Amino acid sequence: MSDDHDHLPDVEDTPNDFEILEIAIRELSIAKGYFSAEDHRRFMEWAESISPAAGARMVARAWVDPEYKKRVLADGTAAAQEIGIDMTAPTGQGTPSDYIYLVVHENTPKVHNVIVCTLCSCYPRWVLGMEPAWYKSFNYRRRMVRWPRQVLAEFGTIIPDDVEVRVHDSNQKTRYMVLPMRPAGTEGWTEEQLAAIVTRDTMIGVAVPRVDSLVGQRP
Amino acid sequence: MRRFKVGDRVTVLDKPTLFHTRTQSYCRGRTGVIVALRPDDWVIPEDEAWGRVDGRRLPCYMIRFQQGDLWPDYRGPATDTVELEIFENWLEPAKEAAQ
Numbered sequence: 112m113s114d115d116h117d118h119l120p121d122v123e124d125t126p127n128d129f130e131i132l133e134i135a136i137r138e139l140s141i142a143k144g145y146f147s148a149e150d151h152r153r154f155m156e157w158a159e160s161i162s163p164a165a166g167a168r169m170v171a172r173a174w175v176d177p178e179y180k181k182r183v184l185a186d187g188t189a190a191a192q193e194i195g196i197d198m199t200a201p202t203g204q205g206t207p208s209d210y211i212y213l214v215v216h217e218n219t220p221k222v223h224n225v226i227v228c229t230l231c232s233c234y235p236r237w238v239l240g241m242e243p244a245w246y247k248s249f250n251y252r253r254r255m256v257r258w259p260r261q262v263l264a265e266f267g268t269i270i271p272d273d274v275e276v277r278v279h280d281s282n283q284k285t286r287y288m289v290l291p292m293r294p295a296g297t298e299g300w301t302e303e304q305l306a307a308i309v310t311r312d313t314m315i316g317v318a319v320p321r322v323d324s325l326v327g328q329r330p
Numbered sequence: 331m332r333r334f335k336v337g338d339r340v341t342v343l344d345k346p347t348l349f350h351t352r353t354q355s356y357c358r359g360r361t362g363v364i365v366a367l368r369p370d371d372w373v374i375p376e377d378e379a380w381g382r383v384d385g386r387r388l389p390c391y392m393i394r395f396q397q398g399d400l401w402p403d404y405r406g407p408a409t410d411t412v413e414l415e416i417f418e419n420w421l422e423p424a425k426e427a428a429q
Contacts, residue, residue, distance in 0.1 A: 212369075229354055230354070259397075259406070259410065260406050275411060276406065277412075278412045279412075280354065280413065282414050282415055283352055283390060283414075284368070284390070
């Protein structure tokens with residue numbers, strides 16, 4: 112017998128109710144001419160191509176330019192615009208699921224910030240791109256507001272007891288990003304060099320930048 | 331007119347809800363402190379969820395809760411916090427302050 116090994120069932124997960132609803136509304140919108148199938152494909156292609164590079168540029172610039180840092184902390188939306196990220200497109204208010212109000216929270220020796228959305232998946236897509244799959248998981252969402260230090264430890268991030276862990280639940284309009292602390296050993300680095308150590312997870316707050324951990328670098 | 335200001339202690343109402351509110355159950359009945367005001371009044375989720383983009387607009391506040399006030403069995407340092415945004419229709423002056 113050549114075919115005596117087990118096969119995994121060759122089926123994909125069944126779409127859930129919300130996925131079916133999305134498909135129905137999308138197809139209805141296309142049929143009514145609100146947008147074309149090609150518009151939708153191009154939008155998804157664009158949305159899924161946004162990378163966390165924009166957020167990393169904001170962080171790196173804030174590290175070298177104290178005046179820019181003040182503007183980042185005062186108005187994240189305007190500070191993103193300064194580096195060419197227009198969160199207001201295309202409606203002037205972004206889209207309902209990607210609202211334009213960006214608040215950046217600065218990590219300090221006394222406060223470590225981390226973001227979560229207990230409702231579903233609110234995330235600063237304009238500056239960080241699409242959220243990682245775990246960000247939407249029940250596991251992360253339920254536990255981050257309840258046992259944040261344990262969840263952070265699972266990411267390898269141990270926060271000392273004399274540092275406040277401040278969890279930001281993105282339950283309404285605002286989107287959050289973390290401005291991590293600039294690590295020691297980066298004195299004299301250029302903005303470009305600094306941006307290379309600001310990975311996605313450091314701006315979610317589940318990790319901290321390291322001089323030996325570069326964006327795009329694989330172990 | 332905003333009913334509250336930064337620094338006010340407020341309690342989240344524990345109202346019965348049928349539909350979409352964005353007021354998470356884990357903060358209902360809990361008391362926290364207002365740490366920021368949002369710049370504009372926004373349409374409340376109860377209306378926006380039905381596509382009523384011209385629905386009721388109310389002030390929205392960022393509120394900081396001590397973990398120990400949300401979860402009585404929280405075992406981390408007493409300084410740990412969670413921040414949530416809550417609309418004014420879900421807030422009342424802190425019950426402890428009224429006593």
